[in-house]
Amino acid sequence: MGMHVKFWGVRGSLPSPTGPEALVTRFRDLLHAFFDIGYSRKAEIEKFLESLPPHRLGGYGGNTLCLEVTTGAQQIIIDGGSGIRPLGYDLLKGPCGKGKGEVHILFTHFHWDHVLGLPFFTPIFIPGNTIHLYAVEPDLPDVLKTIFRKPNFPVQMEQLGAKLVYHRLPPRQPTRLGEITVTPYQLDHPDPCWGYRLEHQGKVFSHCADTECKRSNREDLGPDLPMYQGVDLMVFDAQYSIVEVVEKVDWGHAAALIGLDLAMQEGIKKVAFIHHEPASSDDKIAQAEARTREYYERQVKTSREENLGLHEVDWFFAREGMSLDV
Amino acid sequence: MDIIEDKQGAIVLLGLVGRLDSGTSPQMEEKVLGLLAGGAKQLVVNFARLDYISSAGLRVLLMAAKKLKASGGVIALCALKPHIREVFDIAGFTAMFPIHESEALALRSLTNMDAPWDARG
Ligand SMILES: [Zn+2]
Ligand SMILES: [Zn+2]
Numbered sequence: 182m183g184m185h186v187k188f189w190g191v192r193g194s195l196p197s198p199t200g201p202e203a204l205v206t207r208f209r210d211l212l213h214a215f216f217d218i219g220y221s222r223k224a225e226i227e228k229f230l231e232s233l234p235p236h237r238l239g240g241y242g243g244n245t246l247c248l249e250v251t252t253g254a255q256q257i258i259i260d261g262g263s264g265i266r267p268l269g270y271d272l273l274k275g276p277c278g279k280g281k282g283e284v285h286i287l288f289t290h291f292h293w294d295h296v297l298g299l300p301f302f303t304p305i306f307i308p309g310n311t312i313h314l315y316a317v318e319p320d321l322p323d324v325l326k327t328i329f330r331k332p333n334f335p336v337q338m339e340q341l342g343a344k345l346v347y348h349r350l351p352p353r354q355p356t357r358l359g360e361i362t363v364t365p366y367q368l369d370h371p372d373p374c375w376g377y378r379l380e381h382q383g384k385v386f387s388h389c390a391d392t393e394c395k396r397s398n399r400e401d402l403g404p405d406l407p408m409y410q411g412v413d414l415m416v417f418d419a420q421y422s423i424v425e426v427v428e429k430v431d432w433g434h435a436a437a438l439i440g441l442d443l444a445m446q447e448g449i450k451k452v453a454f455i456h457h458e459p460a461s462s463d464d465k466i467a468q469a470e471a472r473t474r475e476y477y478e479r480q481v482k483t484s485r486e487e488n489l490g491l492h493e494v495d496w497f498f499a500r501e502g503m504s505l506d507v
Numbered sequence: 508m509d510i511i512e513d514k515q516g517a518i519v520l521l522g523l524v525g526r527l528d529s530g531t532s533p534q535m536e537e538k539v540l541g542l543l544a545g546g547a548k549q550l551v552v553n554f555a556r557l558d559y560i561s562s563a564g565l566r567v568l569l570m571a572a573k574k575l576k577a578s579g580g581v582i583a584l585c586a587l588k589p590h591i592r593e594v595f596d597i598a599g600f601t602a603m604f605p606i607h608e609s610e611a612l613a614l615r616s617l618t619n620m621d622a623p624w625d626a627r628g
Pocket of ligand 1: 246294295391456
């Protein structure tokens with residue numbers, strides 16, 4: 182079995198539930214669409230729902246960053262945004278529910294959207310579980326103390342049921358985690374942020390969020406270039422449009438077009454865009470996805486006509502709950 | 508990519524040849540910053556011989572426009588091939604730059620301006 186990736190949270194910056202008003206608007210639109218098509222019977226509901234693009238139904242999801250990578254014998258969680266709460270409930274069905282769980286969480290950095298789910302990650306309260314926490318930056322234990330501290334949270338770090346084990350990862354050096362090899366590379370983000378290259382049975386998964394990707398050619402990327410080479414699946418920061426990236430210099434986020442160009446240049450096979458802007462509605466994210474599609478198709482055509490040698494890439498904007506094999 | 512530089516009065520003309528992408532955009536950035544440091548205020552970029560532009564190229568152009576604007580200058584683009592123009596449209600860049608059919612029209616638009624950027628409204 183190869184690596185399997187599940188997206189538990191793909192929203193950037195802040196959890197962004199779809200509000201009641203937006204939901205009412207969505208239900209109304211869908212009911213209109215159902216009858217406008219000419220449907221009228223209950224038996225036609227499933228057919229109708231299946232015909233809709235996913236963003237018109239469930240949307241992209243509002244939980245912040247949390248991904249799960251599994252192989253047959255190993256599980257790695259990347260970041261503890263609010264998406265880690267439902268993942269925690271899922272883990273309770275296994276050894277974690279009996280106090281016999283072993284959990285591995287890699288942190289890219291400690292911005293709120295990547296740690297705020299930890300106080301609601303149930304396995305951390307259950308005695309007998311061991312939670313291994315990994316980061317490149319040395320302040321991980323302090324960050325945990327800050328999260329589990331009165332008056333912001335009633336349970337202090339020392340009172341957590343599970344045993345916490347801290348691991349500091351050496352930058353740009355492989356660390357073996359069970360059957361997965363993890364190598365951190367630096368991304369372009371305020372307050373240091375590290376991407377992770379995960380390798381297993383010759384397949385490579387690359388986690389590139391959060392990043393502004395100011396460096397996008399081989400020379401500038403220098404020691405961090407392996408993050409983008411020989412990659413089967415990359416997740417990439419697509420919070421902004423390309424215009425916003427220039428308006429928000431040093432805010433630390435990129436646009437889908439930037440990740441796509443990098444993938445076409447380096448031959449990355451598949452890209453999942455994440456870290457969606459919290460202020461964007463599902464429609465707006467879907468529009469950005471459609472524009473990215475136009476851009477991609479235009480550049481592939483140009484590459485063929487001008488012999489530019491760009492690679493073709495399979496890509497999508499990730500939605501919460503999606504999962505795929507690497 | 509080659510950048511061919513020319514001058515017409517106070518207006519600096521840059522002709523781009525080849526590809527403006529992540530590999531060549533640092534060269535363009537350096538060129539524009541150098542011109543700005545030298546006091547250039549009016550810039551015409553001729554795309555007639557540009558074959559390809561990527562997001563890195565778009566990024567450096569918008570950055571140049573912002574910097575020029577901040578120092579009271581102006582940038583105009585001209586002679587985009589249809590497929591490059593299409594990239595501008597998709598990226599939402601068409602509205603962010605004065606874009607002209609030909610170099611002559613771009614030059615005329617700058618020569619006729621009193622207060623270059625603001626006069627455009
Ligand atoms: Zn973030
Ligand atoms: Zn961040």
